[in-house]
Structure formats: structure tokens, C-alpha cells
Amino acid sequence: MGRVNEADLDWSETDRGETRFRRKQLADAAGGEGIGCSLYELPAGAKSWPYHYHAANEEALYVLAGEATLRHGGDTESIAAGDYVAFAADESGAHRVVNEGDEPVRYLALSTMTEPDVTVYPDSGTFGVFVGSPPGGRDERALSGYYDADGDVDYWEM
Numbered sequence: 827m828g829r830v831n832e833a834d835l836d837w838s839e840t841d842r843g844e845t846r847f848r849r850k851q852l853a854d855a856a857g858g859e860g861i862g863c864s865l866y867e868l869p870a871g872a873k874s875w876p877y878h879y880h881a882a883n884e885e886a887l888y889v890l891a892g893e894a895t896l897r898h899g900g901d902t903e904s905i906a907a908g909d910y911v912a913f914a915a916d917e918s919g920a921h922r923v924v925n926e927g928d929e930p931v932r933y934l935a936l937s938t939m940t941e942p943d944v945t946v947y948p949d950s951g952t953f954g955v956f957v958g959s960p961p962g963g964r965d966e967r968a969l970s971g972y973y974d975a976d977g978d979v980d981y982w983e984m
Contacts, residue, residue: 828856846872892931
């Protein structure tokens with residue numbers, strides 16, 4: 827049995843313009859392999875990872891504290907403490923959390939840890955490929971990268 831207390835973990839921080847959050851990778855610290863779980867804290871005015879969906883991994887979030895706006899499937903809706911939202915492993919599962927309030931938002935993000943996976947970013951017309959370790963995984967990857975969705979290469983001209 828793997829066990830960890832979030833108070834024993836340090837926050838990692840991501841600050842990329844409007845994308846700002848703190849994260850504790852709970853499942854990784856507890857030795858989890860098949861299910862990922864991270865604690866996120868989104869400060870006032872910040873956004874989570876860019877709007878995206880996975881081709882192989884289902885995701886979910888559970889709001890622990892605060893209120894946020896969830897962009898999901900082309901719509902936006904309010905989410906608050908106690909809300910649980912599941913995201914399918916396809917285009918209908920596209921999502922992004924936005925904190926438009928004055929207080930931090932804390933939530934758990936859960937994911938299956940299937941690889942290989944392709945993560946699609948509809949706003950930028952790009953996608954990421956992950957082979958050997960899924961998104962959020964710590965193992966070395968045999969292949970990974972981000973690409974333009976329009977960057978088509980003819981199969982026979984490679």
C-alpha cells in the first residue's frame with residue numbers, strides 16, 4: 827500500500843503567463859501507477875493547463891475549496907467545492923479551469939495513466955504525443971513532442 831500525506835510534499839509551481847498554478851503529485855509520491863492524482867491550487871485570476879483533451883486518458887476533477895469557471899466542450903459553467911466532473915477520453919472531454927474570483931481554488935485532478943497518449947489542444951491547433959510514460963508520468967519516454975495539427979507528412983515521402 828502506498829501512502830502519502832499532502833502536507834509532507836512540496837508544491838511545484840507552473841507560471842506561464844495566464845497559466846499559473848501550484849501542484850502536488852499525490853499518486854506519484856504514493857507509488858501509484860494506473861491512476862494519477864494531483865492536488866492543484868489555482869490563484870485568483872489564473873488558468874490551469876491550456877484547453878485540451880486526451881485520446882487515451884480519462885480525467886476528472888473534484889473541487890475541494892473555492893469557485894471557478896470550467897470551460898468544457900465549448901461551454902463554460904461554474905464549479906464549486908463538492909463538484910466532481912468527469913472528462914471522456916475524446917473531443918467531448920476538452921477542458922480548462924479558470925479562476926476568475928479573488929480567492930484560490932483547490933481541486934484534485936485524477937487521470938487514468940494510459941500510454942501511449944495523444945493530447946489535443948484545439949485553441950492552438952497542436953497536439954502532443956507521449957510514448958513510454960503518460961502525461962503526468964515520471965518515467966523516461968521513448969517518444970514525445972508537440973506538433974502542429976496541420977503539419978501533415980506524406981507516408982511515402984518520409
